[in-house]
Amino acid sequence: MEKMYRAGSGYAFVAVEIVLLALIVLGFISGNPIPAVVLILLFVFFAKGFIIVNPNESAVLVLFGDYRGTIKNNGFRWVNPFFIRKKISLRARNLDSEPIKVNDKIGNPVMIGVVLVWRVRETFKAAFDVNDFEHFVTIQTEAAIRKLAGLYPYDNFEDHEAEITLRSGGEEVNEELEREVAERVAIAGIEVMEARINYLAYAQEIAQAMLKRQQATAIVAARFKIVEGAVGMVEMALDELGKKGIVELDEEKKATMVSNLMVVLCGDKEATPVVNTGSIY
Structure with a gap:
């Protein structure tokens, strides 16, 4: 389950780094190189804790295999240098899928392409419940297209009783596509904002x-x-x-x-x- 992590201000630790840097210089000047070397190591260690989180961006924090939380507040932050940080964008993304060949309800081969607008809603699921959430969205969208095509005929020339077809279904077909994709990608913490068919045609062999x-x-x-x-x-x-x-x-x-x-x-x-x-x- 996703949880928020309250990271410290990076500016406060900048002040700490300035003090360490002054002590390092003073150590070398006074002829005490050993304490200065220790302070250099400490300076580098603290420097690794700085992190910048941009607007509509997040950082997932893991400490020795233990999920410690997600930073969603943008700004200049400082965290435990031992944390492994994985940045995940929260911005809306477009998936313009290449048309794929599928069979409609009555078995005719058709080409369908879709445009999907999506974004990450739960960073924990996106980071740990699937291997690659971007690839996962692409594959599940393709699976949803194949299932959608099997629910409706391309048109009602052969299925005269069909009230909804892929060609004339409009909003109803798009809503079914959006619902199907949303159910499939929910495991990865993905929110589907919009799904629309943007290409529809018979396959070349029967066109x-x-x-x-x-x-x-x-x-x-x-x-x-x-x-x-x-x-x-x-x-x-x-x-x-x-x-x-x-x-x-x-x-x-x-x-x-x-x-x-x-x-x-x-x-x-x-x-x-x-x-x-x-x-x-």
Whole structure:
């Protein structure tokens, strides 16, 4: 469990070092080199106790294998020279992961990359519960991505009942990613501030096929709208001709007119009209 260590002021021991330095000089001047050498050793020993803790930085202190506490108050400090000191930054850090290949819920290979914002919250866990907490965060983030991909399909083209997909899930998918990463890195005393998917695409081996499928789906949807509109226009044309009595059409002529109008309205290319200069009969 993390505990705070109250380190002494470094400036007070600077004064002690100045006194020792004066005594060393005095010893050599007075012809007493042996006490001066002892004072030099003491001067060097005290000097090893100085430590500077910058803002949003901490120092974990260990004495002969025993955890003695963590310094989080920034400033110029002095601690027991026998302490082993390990500095750990408390600043927020970014992890921009390289896209990795994973399988979505229905087995399609996709590429996913994430941006993770995190920081150390408990220095004891970060220093002693895992071997390398930075590498630990990277590996656990990758594991969380793999699990997240298995929960949702890439889109709902094949899984029509899926309400949330990786592509359209937005905040819900990101919240699930953040929760999953936070649970995994909690053992290392890491706080996850934000987790977001910043890259999402089909894997290269199926990207072309999926693009063609999406294009075909878009074409079918567009054709449906075109046909729906064309039927309405043909129906309106027949109704208007009947109401105004412009021309009398039997069922065969109506069928011919409907066929011609549907070809004109639904064709991919501009229609080329054929002008009939004789009787329509």
